[in-house]
Structures are given as structure tokens and as C-alpha cells.
Amino acid sequence: MTLPSSITIRRPDDWHVHLRDGPMLQACAVHTARQFARAVIMPNLVPPVTRIAEASAYRDRIRRAVPAGLTFEPLMTCYLTDSADPVELANGKQQGVWVAAKLYPAHATTNSAHGVTSMDRIAKGLEAMEKAGMPLLVHGEVTDADVDIFDREAVFLDKVLAPLLRRHQGLKVVLEHITTKEGVAFVEANGARMGGTITPHHLSYNRNAIFKGGIRPHLYCLPIAKSEEHRLALRRAATSGSAQFFLGTDTAPHTADTKECACGCAGIFNAPVAMQVYTQVFAEENALDHLEAFASLNGPRFYGLLPNEERITLSAGSLDVPERIDVPGSDKSVVVFRPDTPINWSL
Ligand code: DOR
Numbered sequence: 001m002t003l004p005s006s007i008t009i010r011r012p013d014d015w016h017v018h019l020r021d022g023p024m025l026q027a028c029a030v031h032t033a034r035q036f037a038r039a040v041i042m043p044n045l046v047p048p049v050t051r052i053a054e055a056s057a058y059r060d061r062i063r064r065a066v067p068a069g070l071t072f073e074p075l076m077t078c079y080l081t082d083s084a085d086p087v088e089l090a091n092g093k094q095q096g097v098w099v100a101a102k103l104y105p106a107h108a109t110t111n112s113a114h115g116v117t118s119m120d121r122i123a124k125g126l127e128a129m130e131k132a133g134m135p136l137l138v139h140g141e142v143t144d145a146d147v148d149i150f151d152r153e154a155v156f157l158d159k160v161l162a163p164l165l166r167r168h169q170g171l172k173v174v175l176e177h178i179t180t181k182e183g184v185a186f187v188e189a190n191g192a193r194m195g196g197t198i199t200p201h202h203l204s205y206n207r208n209a210i211f212k213g214g215i216r217p218h219l220y221c222l223p224i225a226k227s228e229e230h231r232l233a234l235r236r237a238a239t240s241g242s243a244q245f246f247l248g249t250d251t252a253p254h255t256a257d258t259k260e261c262a263c264g265c266a267g268i269f270n271a272p273v274a275m276q277v278y279t280q281v282f283a284e285e286n287a288l289d290h291l292e293a294f295a296s297l298n299g300p301r302f303y304g305l306l307p308n309e310e311r312i313t314l315s316a317g318s319l320d321v322p323e324r325i326d327v328p329g330s331d332k333s334v335v336v337f338r339p340d341t342p343i344n345w346s347l
């Protein structure tokens with residue numbers, strides 16, 4: 001089959017983004033806003049975003065960090081802690097501040113120390129969300145050190161998420177950054193109340209790449225990439241046209257020095273290359289006709305929002321993106337994600 005030399009789709013949204021704050025926000029916001037009309041902003045700042053007023057102030061800082069001329073709407077999330085307040089959740093949704101709340105199991109990943117230690121503790125909050133029609137966004141990994149790191153997602157689905165879904169039958173749930181075939185099957189088995197986001201990096205490489213010729217800290221994120229059969233399951237799900245799967249980059253910048261060290265941070269900064277990489281994957285899978293659904297339609301439908309009216313065009317051509325971006329006011333930089341295989345699309 002010959003591939004088209006360009007593809008035009010409705011402007012996409014990113015349903016999972018870490019923009020950080022301060023100088024890092026100044027460095028990163030433009031890259032997400034160039035690619036996406038809206039983004040669901042993760043609340044794992046230090047300290048985490050748990051109150052309506054904090055989210056609203058953070059949203060203002062994000063808007064100010066986006067250069068004039070780019071239209072971009074940050075969609076805010078509430079960081080759930082053991083003391084999550086049902087009233088704050090319901091009010092923030094009603095006031096149009098929260099679009100969702102994020103569940104980090106305590107100590108599962110970056111800045112999750114204030115996360116949830118037991119689902120019982122947030123039952124009242126989840127009931128309030130269920131009533132308010134506010135989706136729960138899940139970092140789906142158990143934190144038990146005895147569970148192998150490559151099994152933590154599958155075990156979480158059985159031990160934590162399945163009981164939670166039974167207990168809260170009306171709650172809408174997104175399994176974020178799916179990395180396993182079990183994750184794909186779990187989302188599918190739960191029907192329209194459930195969605196799954198898939199990142200560009202988990203579609204692009206498997207766990208071998210992290211250790212190719214040495215340890216590659218810029219391919220380290222959580223959940224960690226799994227084996228090839230899992231990557232192929234993700235590619236099938238993303239490109240299938242199923243309305244349950246949608247775009248979420250999990251772009252998560254860390255400065256190079258905090259990744260290239262003895263105990264490097266988890267997170268991949270892919271914002272500048274996100275749509276180019278997704279388009280490459282859909283082209284390789286002969287599924288460019290499903291790219292718009294994945295990138296621009298399924299997410300808004302799940303969140304009860306209208307799709308964007310503007311259009312973007314991706315053209316066949318070489319990737320024209322710097323290898324790193326500088327963080328203003330410092331000598332630090334963030335390395336941009338680059339798959340091992342060539343990307344033949346530009347935005
Ligand atoms: O790799 C990751 N980085 N996974 C997460 O869940 C959090 C993120 C971050 O904030 O750096």
C-alpha cells in the first residue's frame with residue numbers, strides 16, 4: 001500500500017501531560033501547546049494539587065506560560081490523597097476547574113509520596129466523583145516491592161482496579177499509559193465506562209531498548225516498557241479504531257542531570273515529537289484512517305467534550321526537532337524523546 005504524503009485531522013488533544021511549574025513549565029508548555037488544543041494536566045507537583053484554588057492558580061500559570069498566538073486549554077486534575085475531600089471534588093467539578101481526579105498509589109512513581117495508601121480511604125471521594133460524573137484517572141501499578149516491576153500493572157488490575165470498579169459501578173475510569181496486553185484486555189472488558197491512554201514511547205520500543213548497548217536513562221519511565229508482545233498489543237489497541245483508546249503522551253520532563261545519574265528519575269519528555277511519532281506508528285500499521293479517532297475524537301467523547309474544530313496537517317518528511325531544550329535561568333536542559341527507528345513525519 002502506498003502511504004499518503006500528508007494527513008489532515010482535527011486538532012488533537014493530549015489526555016495525560018506533566019507540565020511541572022516554574023522554569024520547567026516555561027520551557028515545556030509551548031511544546032505541548034504547539035501540538036495540542038487541550039491537555040489534561042497531571043497534579044503531581046511538589047506539593048501536589050489537591051485544592052480547587054491551587055488548581056485554578058496553576059491553570060493561570062500554565063496559560064501565562066503559553067506564548068501568545070497559540071490557543072491552548074489546560075484541563076485540571078485533582079491529586080487524590082488518603083484525605084481526599086468529597087466536597088472539594090464535587091465543587092471543583094461543578095465550578096469547571098477539575099475535569100478528573102488522579103489516583104497515584106502511594107510511592108508508585110515520581111511525586112506520589114502523598115498518594116493513596118488504600119482504596120477504602122478514598123471511597124467517599126470516589127462516590128462523590130461518581131455522582132458528579134468526574135472520571136478517575138489511574139496510575140495502575142501496585143507498589144509492593146515483592147511484585148516484579150514488569151508485573152505491577154497486571155497485578156494492579158486484578159488486586160486493586162477490578163474490586164474498585166465493582167464497588168463503584170457508575171464511576172468512569174481511565175487506565176493511564178497502558179503498557180500490557182492485560183491492560184488492553186481489561187479496558188475492553190469494561191466497556192464504555194472505561195478508557196485507556198497510550199503513549200508514543202510505549203508504542204515505539206520494548207524493554208530491550210532500555211538496555212541496548214548499555215543503560216539508557218532517557219527511555220526509563222513508569223510504568224516501565226514491557227516485552228514485545230505487550231508493545232504489539234498496544235499498537236493493535238491504539239490503531240484499532242476502538243473508541244475506548246485515546247492519546248495521552250505522559251510527557252514528563254526531568255532535567256538531563258537527574259536522569260543521567262546513579263538513581264535516575266522516571267519520565268520521558270516527548271511533547272515536541274508526539275504527533276510525529278503517533279503518525280509514524282499509525283502509518284506503519286496501515287491505520288492512518290484511525291489516527292483522527294485516537295488523537296482527536298475518542299478522548300473528547302469520553303470526557304463529554306466537543307472535538308476541536310481546527311485542523312492540523314502532518315506531512316511526510318524528516319523530523320525537525322532539537323535534541324534537547326534548555327530550561328530558562330539555568331544551565332540545565334531536557335532531552336527530547338527520539339525512537340531508535342526513523343520518524344518520517346513532520347508537523
Ligand atoms: O515515568 C513517569 N514519570 N511516570 C509517572 O507516572 C510520573 C512521571 C513524572 O511525573 O515524572
Ligand code: ZN
Binds near residue numbers: 017018042250252
Ligand atoms: Zn504521567
